[in-house]
Each structure stands twice: as structure tokens, then as C-alpha cells.
Amino acid sequence: MFDAGHARRPLVEVRGLKMHFPILAGVLRRRVGEVKAVDGVSFDILEGETLGLVGESGCGKSTCGRAILRLYDITEGAIRINGRDIARASHAELRKLRPTMQMVFQDPQASLNPRMTVAKIIAEPLDEHTTLSRREKMQRVHELMDAVGLSRDFANRFPHEFSGGQRQRIGIARALALNPQFIVCDEPIAALDVSIQAQVVNLLEDLQEQFGLTYLFISHDLSMVRHIADRVAVMYLGKVVELAPREPLYSAPLHPYTQALLSAVPEPDPSVRSTTERIILEGDVPSPANPPEGCNFSTRCPRVMDICRRQEPEFREVAAGHFVACHLCSPQPETTAGATAATQVSKSVQQGE
């Protein structure tokens, strides 16, 4: 899957993306502050790869996904898709770009217009962006339904008549209608039964292979991300704290938050399970309207240092393709633990090569 041998070009480039929502209050609804849902995020998504975006709920990962597709008017930053900067594109320009970038939503029920039949839902983007005849459109709808494994007989049914998994297939078929290059999958399996989750994920993988798709796969389910993603980004309170290829991240996480997250994942292998110690984070996630000074994680970090409360750590590459924002991993490591972790990482990256 991850073929580092060929330096693939980045399809999506995100630089310093900020999405702040204003807090309005008072009689005149004055702006009294802002929720920093996404606060300076940078990463690339390479063509054909799947980037997993993980984090607790409320960390801003969904907002990030929507902001990248410009479903919001972003506050700051640059987004380039296929070499084209869309951060400041007008709505009219965006509309023309929509066919290349699509989204699969978390709640398949809510994301489908309840008053439209499946055929209409899938065909609507075709109406808008193509000049196909009715028959051609119907043909395309049927192809897409085949592709996602839905019987063609269901074309004239309404979304509520389907099960959750089927609905998500409709959502995927709809996203595929215009042959996009890039799809943001916003927790596409979170609302589904566990038995269905695998089916949908496998479908997504098959489609990726078939159509050469690039995914941003947003999820809080670390094991599912491990299964599907090539690289993984971890978000905490509006920021990416660690970004690395899948294996290094899972085997040797550098950021204390990533470590904590991974320790919470049930390990299927009992021998490994007994050795990993579960890290329990204390305290609540601070409000994104009022993030702490210094490192965002400093209020809960089990290995917090003085500097963490004063200075925001830089997001830097500590090993090839492994980025982390933590003072523990800065060039002058103050503790041995950090150094050990860093060496481990570089080792595993080397192994990967």
C-alpha cells in the first residue's frame, strides 16, 4: 500500500489552516471571542493514499475535513487541491471544483435528503455538472449503484427505506457520481453497526483501488484507521500533534497524547495487551474558545514540563515523514524517555524503508 519508493505528488496541501467560529453575545450580538475549532493545521495528502485523521470528539477533525472542502469560509491558511488554491475561491469557482472533491458524511440518514429517491440523490450532481441525457444519467446511476453494491431495483426508493449500511453506500455512490479525485470520509462508519463497519470500509478500499481515489479518513476509531490509512494524523484541540506513516505511529508513538490514545485501544493480541500499560488522562479537554497557553495538551499531559506551559511546541519532522509537536521531541531533549522514543521512531522508519 504505502509505496515510499515512488515519491508521489501531494494532491492536497494544507498550510496553516485556521477555522475560527465567532462567539456572539449581548443584545447587539457583538463578537466576544471565538471557538478555535481548527487552529493552524498543515499537512499533505498524497495522490492515491489514505490519510487517517484521528482524535477525540470535539478536537476539530470534522471541522478540518469540512474546511478543506471549503464547506466553511475558512479563517486563515492555504488549501491547494490538485495544485489549485481554493482557500480564497469564490462560491461560483468552488462549485466548478466540486466534482473533484467530495465528502461522505458520518450520519447516512441525516446526510440524505429525505424527500428524494436514491436515483435523484445520486443523479443530482450529474444534473448540475454534466450535460448527460436522462438515459445516460440513469445508466450512470445504475453503474454507481452496482459499484457500491446496491441493487438497481432500489433506485426509486427513499433513504428511510434502507438500513444504515445501505444508506452509507448511497452516500458513497453519490460522492462518486462525478468521478472525484479526493474524498473526505467524515466518520463514515461511526453510525453503523460493527458488523457493517467492515463491509463499508472494505468497499471504500475497493473503490480506492478501482478509481484511484485519495481519502481523508476522519475517525475516532483507531483500529479502523490502522486498517485503512497509509498515514495518520492525530488532532488535539484544533491542532495536529503528530503525523506519521501508519506503522511507526502505531508501534512507536512520540506524542504523549498519541501514546495515551493508543493505550486505550483494545489489543487483540493478549501477549501484547499484558505488556502495554494503559495511560489514563486526567482532567477535561479545555475549551477551544479558551485554549491554554503554551502547549494545548499541557493541562493534561502526564509528562508535562515547565516549558510546555509557556511555549507552544513547534510541529517538526523528527524522523522521515514523522512529524510531532512536542517539547519532548525537540532537538535538546530534556529527558531520556523522549530521546529513547525518538530513536525508536527513527529505527522503525528505517525498517519501513
Place this chain on the structure above:
Amino acid sequence: MLNYTIRRLMFTVPVLLFISFIIFLLLDLAPNDPTGNLPMTIPPEVRQQIRESLGLDQPIWVRYLLWCKQFFINEPLNIIEQWFGIQIGDGDRLRVRSWATRSPVVDLIVERLPQTLWVVGMSYVVGILIAIPIGVVSAYRQYSWFDQIGTFISMVGFSVPTFFTGVLMIVIFSVWLGWFPSIYDTTLVVEDWASFMQQVRQMAMPVFVLALFNAAQISRFMRASMLDNLNQDYVRTARAKGLKERTVLLVHVLRNSLIPVVTVIALNVPQVFGGAIITEQVFKVNGLGQLLIIGIQGADIPLVQTLTFIFAVLIVLFNLIADILYGILDPRIRYD
């Protein structure tokens, strides 16, 4: 849907019978007397004879059954006779008669319907036509100046009583400016441009006053429903599809938002038939609302009983229609 409708209709029969009995009982228990408004010069013995001639000396169940027979059997037969021009039986049936006018209640209602439908119905239509765009824009541009003004006007329209706005308009437009008549002419026949303009002028104020009230209510519904839908994922989906904003708004959001609004509109239709008691009184549009209030004031029990029962029928009917409409509009709802 058909089975559901039939089942519901069957169920309404006992409900309506029960309602009619309750209305009858309430009216009978109310300490009201049809001779109460007669001049003081009429001696009590004569009043007693008048009451007896109205059948008030009969026990309540006799009077109720008589009303039932008149309303459920005689009146429908009469309507059938009139519509089809046929004679059923000897045609000499006791009809539900108003005590004050001594004329059949149904004839009075038929006479009143045109002005009520014109004025109250028109105000409802105008109110809806104003309310929907206001609700859509208010929701789409939430907290904008348009929304703020819309909210303010709705609050005014909703909270200021029509007897105030009505009299205010009469003072301004009839007394000071002399643009519109303050008294509605129910005998006006529209037959040419001049009489049409006359009709428009005399309808302007009552329609506006009522439309403001209706629009205030419906625009708030519309706005709330739009806001509910605007934040739904499917709207995001529609945007992600790259649809035009117009399409997103009018095809996706508006159509879904209209479902609850349409049912509210349907539920309020009986009010149109009920007339607008206060507005009709203020502008002297002597429609069904005024008929009802006169009936109540004069203790004209057959009139009040029949009118309130017809309103009850309409309310039950439009509840059913609203439910069926909901089923038609929203594919998620299935009754069978």
C-alpha cells in the same frame, strides 16, 4: 393511505357525536336566556311563553335528539334536494332554526360564507405569501438586519391585538385620510371595474390586519423550520455536490422545511371558516365570526350549537387532512 383514511374517518363519527353532545350540554348549562336581551317592557309571563314557543320547556335529551335529527338527517336531505332538484318524502321537515332570526341556520351560514371566505381566506393566503419568503430569508440570513426587522414585525403582528390595529387603521385610513371605508358593504356586487375597486378598497384594511397576524405566526414557523433544516447534513451534502445556492435553498432546504409549515397551515384552515370574530366586528364584515358572536350574545342556542359543531367537524377534518398531507409530503411517514 386509503385504508388509514377510511379508518380515521370511521373513528371520527363517534368522536363528532360525542363533541356535539358536549357542546349541547355546555350550552344548556350556561346560564343564558334567549329572552334576556328583549326590551324591559316585555313582561315576564310573555317571556315565559316565548321560551315555551322555542321548545325550552322540553327536557334536554329531547332537545338534543331533536337537534340531531334536524342536523344529521333533515338538513342533509334538504341539501340533496336542492342540489339534485329532487323531492324526498313530503319535503316538510323541521330544520335547525335560529331563535333570533327564526330562519334556518344553514341558510344563514351559506349567506355569511362569501364575505368570510373573501376576507378571512384572502388574508390567510396573503399572510402565507408574505410569510414564506420572510421566513426563508430570515432564516438564511439569521441575525441580519432583515431578520431583526422581520422578528420585530412578527412580534408586533402577533402580540398587538387586531382590535387595536383595526381601530388604528380605521382612524388613520378612514377618518384622517379617507382612503378606505370603515364599514364593509356585504351587499356590494362585483360586476365591473369600479365595483371591483370598491371591493378591493373595502377589503384592504381587514385583509391587511388579519394577514399581518397570520404572517407573523407562519413566518416564525417557516424561519424555525428553515433553521432546523439548514444545519442538517443533507444540506451540506447538497453543497458538497456543488449545487447552486439557489438550488440548495429552494429545492433541498425549502421543500423539507415546508413539510411542518404546510401541516400547520392546513391545521389553521378551520380558523378561516370560523371567521375572525374581532376583525369582522371591527370592520363590520358580517361573516361567520360575527354570526357566532351575535348568537352567543343573544343565547341563540341552535345557531351557536350548529356553528360550533361545524367548526368541530372542520377541525377534525383538517387534522386528518394535515396528517395525510404529512404522509404525502414526507416519504418517511407511512400510515399503513
Place this chain on the structure above:
Amino acid sequence: MKYRSILAAAALALASAPMAQAGRGDAGNLNIIYWQAASILNPYLSGGTKDIDASALILEPLARYDENGNMVPWLAEEIPTVANGGVSEDLTTITWKLKEGIKWSDGTDLTADDVVFTANYCMAPDGGCQGLAAFADVANVEALDPLTVKITFDKPKPFPYGPFVGATTPIIQRAQFENCVGAKAPECTEQNFNPVGTGPFRVVEFRANDVITMEANPNYRDPDKPHFATLTFKGGGDAAAAARAVLETGEFDYAWNLQIDPAILSQMAKGGKGTVISAFGTAVERLMVNLTNPDPALGEKRSTLEGGPHPFLTDPAVRRALSLAIDRNLLAEVGYGAAGQATCNVVPAPAIYVSTANDECLVQDIAKANAILDEAGWLPGPDGIRQKDGVRLSILYQTSTNAVRQDTQALIKQWWSEIGVETELKNIDAAVFFGGDQSSPDTFQKFYADIEMYTNLFDGTDPETYMKSWTCEEIPSPANNWLGSNMPRYCNPEYDALWAKLAATGPLEERAEIVKQLNDMLVQDGAMIPLIHRGRVSAHANSLTGVKLNTWDSEMWNVADWDRQ
């Protein structure tokens, strides 16, 4: 507008030749607004004044009262009297002669048969005729010839002008109503809505409780009248709106019964479009004093003679003090304006019947009222309320719901508190208060209170029937289903004897003297405390001429003479 002009043209075309230069139909349309809409045009089945006034445009009696209360022949040649031989010496019969050549609006002749039929129509059992009181003691009505009607009474009738005099008992056409007698009366909708009459107008369209469109009667006896070709009789709204339509917007020519805040009415009159007119009849707003005990503990017997006398209102001193404490002039000014005058009499008009013996009460005198109570032994208790022998002067004072009445109640309560009388106020919806519902405890007949207030009046100019209201046999009680008009439960054999004398006395001057005595007995015995002599207030457009506001008959009595300037 076009609709109107077509009607006008039709009326003109129908009218006979002589009216060519002046008169009938040349004044166009007359717009009348009655804020209580007419329900029916048959006054015998009517719901009140509104219907009687509307029907007065169409139907006419044998004689009417003019604006001064004088009887004038209308369909009759002259007023029958003993002097001209129309009334028999023994006072048991009266013979009316009809004017010759009077036609119904359908062109047929008015005959004595129609008059006889009208009497039989009203007196038929099960008809629920509203004018029945006018036919009291009538034994027989017969036509002596096509233009002569003789009415025979059971007993001598010194005042035989009950039937067919005034607006409540006009003549209806026999041909039209022949099949509508008795129980069938209410079923004749067509007849009741479109009566054929002899009056100046006839119905074009009747919309019950809404509007009546009329046109000039082509067969009206005076070829120059009525001056108006068409007439619109609109109903609905309220008194203030009706006043506005005449005085401020000028949409209507005549508005009836404008009992609104006097200050608002005079403000509207400044508009310059119309004139407010008022006139006084026999209506008196008064306090009825319950002379029996309304104590709820008495159960069935409360407020009846069997229940015993009232604990303190039977004391003349108390009643006199209550009356003296009231400033009637202020009440009139605040509540009635041009339509009210202070009065101390039960019979305030016509002038010959008015007593001056009670005028003490016209001036409020709280000091004197207090002195009277002190003298009678009613002394203030610890709470400031006067009492004697454990009885406190605490009054429950009820009336119908009506803004003016509630203002009056509040003022009176204030004055009575100044003489150490405690008052509890109560108001009851008019339809309940004046309604005769046997099951309701709140009717004015049951009088489950100490004092109640309302207006009473009599039709026409003769108070004989009216004065009978306070004889012993008129006392409402469970025995007579609370039917009766003697609300104070006043029972005085002297009064009854004097009334009997009135009923047997012919000459007007003697009758007037007896009525004054009866009036003084009622007031001085404290059965009633008269407050306000109430007039009628109406308004007409300045361009309308010939209006003579008449309180003795229908306000529409002389509509044939109305004209536009």
C-alpha cells in the same frame, strides 16, 4: 354604486306620475347604521329594539306617539276617545276607523281584516308573540266594515290604547301571514324577512344580523314621500364605530343608540360631519332595594316574602341615608353625558306624571345621611361600619356587566363607605342577569343580593301597566317560577288599592294625580332609589333633515319625512 343607481332608477320608474318635480326618491340613498344588527323584520317575533326599529320602516300601527309623547293617528283617521264616541262610555270597547285608500306595498288595499288578523296572530297560543302584553284583557277584535275595527276588552280599560298603538304592534298583512299563525309562525322565514307593509319602504334584500336593503314603497300613501329612493340598514360593530361612521367619516347618515363615553362622543362630534341628538323617555336607571332577606342560609326561601324581612333595608332611615349619599349629578355627568339627568322619580316623564315631592335627593348630603343613621341608632363599629344589635350595614350590590354601570357601582361604593356602609360589588353578564333561566342564581328576578341596579321603562306614555309592576301579586317567587316584575318584593295594600283605582279612572288629570302618588309611595317607602333619567342618544349627518328623535315610539317613526339638504 352602480347597483344603487339601478335601484334608484327602478324606484323612480315605479313611482307614480305626480312626484315628477319634488319628492319621492329624489334624495338618493339613506344609510342607517344600527350597531346591533336586525335579526328579523317581524316585530312580533323580534329580539329587541333593533328589529322593531327596522320593521318600523315597513310596518305601521294605527296610531303612533310623536316626539313629545302625544298620540297621533297614523293608519287611523283619528284617535278614538270617549268624547268623539270612539271609546264606549263603559270603557270596554274602542273603535278605530282606518284612513281610506291605504295600500300595501304589493298594491292591495289595507282593510279591517288585516287588523283583526294581526290581533289573532299575536294572541294565538304557541306563537311566542313578543307584543302579547299590548293585547292584555282583549276579549275580541272584529271588523265592523272594511275600514272599521272594534276591540272589546274583558273589563273597563281607561287607557284602551294598548293594541296597534306604537311601534311594537303594527299591522301585518293577512294575505301574507295567513299560514303563519301559532306554532307555524317561526317557520315562515320568507314572510318574517320580507313583510309586506304600508310604510314608506319595502324590503329588497334582507340579510339577517347583517344588512337590509330597502327601496321606496311605490304604493306609499303620500306620493311625494319618502324622499329617499333606497335605504341601507346596516348592522354590526359597536356603538363607537357607528358614531365614527356618522360623525367622523361621514359614511352613514344616521346612527342609533350611541351609549359611549360622553367625552369620546363630544370629541367625535367636533368632526363637523354630523350632529349628536338626544331625547328623554321613561327610562330610569335605579337601585332596587331588596325588602326580603337574601341570606343564603334560608335556602329555598331566600329573597322571598316567606324568608322574612331584610335585616336592615326595611329600616326607612337606612334607605333614605343610602339615597342621600349619592351624587346623582356626578353619576349622570360621568356615565351618561347628554343622555342622562339626575332624577328622584320612578316615573320621570311625560311631564304631567312627574312628581316633585322627592327632589330632596337631587343634592348629595353626606352629613345629613350620617345624621339620619346616627339618629336611627346605627353607630360605627370598631371597623368603621355602622351596626345595630349585631347587624352590620354590609351590602351586596349587583348589576349587569357594562362599563358605565361598573363606574357607577364604584362611585356609589365610595359614597356609601363615607356613611359607614360596607359594599360588595358584583356584576353579571346581561344575558344571564336579564335572562330568565330558572337554574341560574344570578337573575335579576331571583335577586340574591341586597341591592341591584338596572334600567326600567314603559312603552308609550301611559304608566298604568308599569305601575302594576310593584303590586303584591307581581312579586317573583318559586311559586310563580320567579316570574314577576316586583323586584323589591314591595307589598303594600294601600299601593295595590291605589293602583286598582288608577285602572278604573278615565280622566287624564285624575290619572296623573294617582300616578304621582304611586310614584311617591315607591320612592318614599324606599322600594327603589332612582338615580338617572336616561335618554337616548343618536347621531345624524348634517345633511340629513327632518329627524325628530322620538323616545315614545320607534326612532324611525317619521322616516318618510327625512330628506337630504
